[in-house]
Amino acid sequence: MAESWSFLDTFEPNFRPLVVIELAKGTKEETIEWFTKRIVDKKANGGAQLLVKPLVMENGGEHIYLVGASTLRLLLGAETVGLVKECNDNSMRTFTYSSRKTFKDFADDNPNFLTMAECQYIIKHELENLRAKDEKMIPGYPQAKLYPGKSIVRRLLTSGILVQIFPLHDREELKKLCHTWYGRVKVDYQPLDEIRGYFGETIALYFGFLEYFTFALVPMAVIGIPYYVFAWEDYDKYVVFATFNLCWSTMILEFWKRLCATMTYRWGTLLMKRQFEEPRPGFHGVLGINPVTGREEPVYSSIKRQLRIYLVSLPFVCLCLYFSLYVMMIYFGLEQWALDYHEVNESNFSSLMLFVPSVIYAVVIEIMNRIYRYAAEFLTSWENHRLESSYQNHLILKVLVFNFLNCFASLFYIAFVLFDMKLLRQSLATLLITSQILNQFAESLLPYWLQKRYKKKMKKRICSLKTDTDLSLVEQVSLEKEMGTYVGTFDDYLELFLQFGYVSLFSCVYPLAAVFAVLNNITEMYSDALKMCRVYKRPFAEPTANIGVWQLAFETMSVISVVTNCILIGMSPQVNALFADSKTDLILTVALIEHLLLALKFIMAFIIPDKPRHIQMQLAKLEFESLEALKQQVRAGDMYNSEK
Secondary structure, three states, X not given: OOOOHHHOOOOOOOOOOOEEEEEOOOOOHHHHHHHHHHHHOOHHHOOOOOEEEEEOOOOOOOEEEEEEOOHHHHHHHHHHHOOEEEEOOOOEEEOOOOOHHHEOOOOOOOOOOOOHHHHHHHHHHHHXXXXXXXXXXXXXXXXXXXXXXXXXXHHHHHOOOEEEEEEOOOHHHHHHHHHHHOOOOOOOOOOHHHHHHHHOHHHHHHHHHHHHHHHHHHHHHHXXXXXXXXXXXXXXXXXXXXXXXXXXXXHHHHHHHHHHHHHHHHHOOOOOOOOOOOOOOOOOOEEEEOOOOOOEEEEOOHHHHXXXXXXXXXXXXXXXXXXXXXXXXXXXXXXXXXXXHHHHHOOHHHHHHOOHHHHHHHHHHHHHHHHHHHHHHHHHHHOOOOOHHHHHHHHHHHHHHHHHHHHHHHHHHHHHHHOOHHHHHHHHHHHHHHHHHHHHHHHHHHHHHHHHHHHHHHHHHHHOOOOOOOHHHHHHHHHHHOOEOOOOOHHHHHHHHHHHHHHHHHHHHOOOHHHHHHHHHHHHHXXXXXXXXHHEOOOOOOOOOOOOXXXXXXXXXXXXXXXXXXXXXXXXXXXXXXXXXXXXXXXXXXXXXXXXXXXXXXXXXXXOOOOOHHHHHHHHHHHHHHHHHHHHHHHHHHHHHHHO
16 A cells, blocks of 8 residues: 555544444543544554544533544545455455545545445444553553553453444434335335445345345245145145255255355455454453464463363253253143143133143243353353354354254154144244244334333433534434444344244144244344334444354254154155055165255255356456466566666
């Protein structure tokens, strides 16, 4: 990069607030002065070279600061984080300031070349990379130790001095997005490009997957309705439905990879190079030297971490799994009690009582899942993983194992131990519908109602506020800083994962499972959109090229569904009639078919490319051009050395 950071000035005549920083009440003035100085200081001096403006609030004890940046600073920041933008020749390339004129829609007088979400992501990156130089502690707080290379923002957060950092909403853009996204009921695709432009790729990719999965469920739902109407009690017929289920669960995941690659190439994240991961905020240890970067950072023994995982976390997870199975057996005791009660009384009330154990068990499952989630987060944090990716992988593994057993163990027991297809159908329907209702209420309706109540109270307080600051901005910050924080797409993907399990594992005995899943997902699109726009703070954009470890989780579930449906087919009366003389032949035949289907599944995964042909060609072209550019640099260096 020919340009130097030193020529940038921190002055900007048209200050545009992008990010809000809230410091704790009672924060010492010397701390505030030091922190804000580091934010506005030049890069050469270890600063972020951003713009900061204090916001006068109703309560004088609050310390709220607005952070922005000059257009030039944001462009140089876009190069630093490796943003990929579309060029004039329609190709996608990593943005560099020196070649800015070659990018589509770039102009010196066009402040919208970078989206607001990209600008906020750049500011977040710069703030998180503010590092201590020669400071030994945070000024005013001798207990908050610093060392060279330590992230200042992370130390402020862990010390309780920094309350939160969040990006501001753009009211006009949000209003437009709300109208096109969920403001009117329509049968149409979601505005994924607009969602990506406002919330970033991670959020847009979740809604893209939700939409794709909903459309993928439609064939199952269409087949399931007549199947339910004409063959409801005829369990001999579920062989056809189970066979279709096998093909469906394999195909949808393979084609999603291609669609995902198409979207992320268009958004530029497919080409973004993965940056070197910094230690996560909660990582702690003795000060040492990183052998890769040569920087000072906390060092923690991997042996200690493994001991914590295998001697504490693993036994705890096993204990929770045992407790889940114990609760399941209590549920079956209640089912037997309800059945005995119905046989004795045989009334409308006793008929209703047959569903009560399943409803209670479904509610208990949701409660246990949420309690276990908190325990899993605590344990994973206590394991002290250095990288955020490692932390997320261990957390997801713990949660998925427990949720899978907690939600599906009873269904496996009913199907393959009790051999009770009628009870399996009843339990599956109750678990699916109850969990959907509880999730909709807990994730969207309740938070929206609470946020609406708070908004009315805050507006009354704002009306009496007299200040020289723009009243609408004060009102906006006051409202947004009290909103809930969107913690990520983990719970949303987990809900879809469990739904995929209900549909792919046992839906052949309850064909309407896909129908209820489609109806739930349609309302989920609207409720999640409402949640993102009205209930939670705006999350920082996070570039991503795929749905990560969740792709592997769904593929694992599809493998299990192959085994499950093959066994269900083998248990059907019509298949049993073909092997009336030898059960051994039946078992061997089912096992052979299951192995062949798994082989076919993996062959299809190998044959179907993860990326469409045109994207493969573009990626190969970019790789060739990069190699040619590298060769030219080497030749130029050799010529320069020979001249010397």
